[in-house]
Amino acid sequence: MNEDQIHVVIQSTLDRAVKTGQFETGQLEAELFVRVTCENCGNTFYLAELLDERSCSCQST
Known part of the structure; x- marks a missing residue:
């Protein structure tokens, strides 16, 4: 897995966590x-x- 792929996985996980209410934050950037x-x-x-x-x-x- 290269750095771009790792970034996409982390970013999508954060986005999903915010969307589902697991984090109570604004938009996060990995x-x-x-x-x-x-x-x-x-x-x-x-x-x-x-x-x-x-x-x-x-x-x-």
């Missing part, structure tokens, strides 16, 4: 965030953070 973890030092980042910082505690490449 957003996907990717987290990555360095296997050497264990630092975890959202992908956007890693792209900004460009290194972790061990500064491995």
Whole structure:
């Protein structure tokens, strides 16, 4: 399953939950965030953070 397919599944599930009254909210928009973890030092980042910082505690490449 690719990211677009995952987004569609999550969004349709949220839409259905709002429509059937399971959530008492306005229209919801699903957003996907990717987290990555360095296997050497264990630092975890959202992908956007890693792209900004460009290194972790061990500064491995």
